[in-house]
Amino acid sequence: xxxxxxxILHFAIPITFCEGRHDHHVSSQLTAxxxxxxxxxxxxxxxxxxxxxxxxxxxxxxxxxxxxxxESQAN
Numbered sequence: 001x002x003x004x005x006x007x008i009l010h011f012a013i014p015i016t017f018c019e020g021r022h023d024h025h026v027s028s029q030l031t032a033x034x035x036x037x038x039x040x041x042x043x044x045x046x047x048x049x050x051x052x053x054x055x056x057x058x059x060x061x062x063x064x065x066x067x068x069x070x071e072s073q074a075n
Contacts, residue, residue: 006034014041016069018062020050043069 015038019031035044045065047054055062 009037010039012040014043014073016043016045018045018047018054018065020047020052020054020057022049022051025052 015035017031017035019026019028021028032044035042047058047061050057
C-alpha cells in the first residue's frame with residue numbers, strides 16, 4: 001500500500017493488466033488511464049464478468065489469455 005506507481009511510466013519488461021470490469025478493490029477506470037500512459041509495451045485485458053479475481057471468476061478466458069501471452073513472448 002505504500003508503493004505509488006503513478007509516476008513510473010516505463011518498465012524494463014512488458015506490462016499486462018488483467019482487469020475485471022466489476023472490480024470493487026481496484027478502479028477499472030484508473031487502471032485504464034494508467035495503462036494508457038505507460039510508455040513500454042503494455043496490454044490491458046478486460047474481463048467483463050469479473051471483479052477482483054478474474055482468474056477464478058472467468059478461469060477459461062483467463063487461462064486462454066495467459067497462454068496466448070506466453071506464446072507471444074516466446075516468439
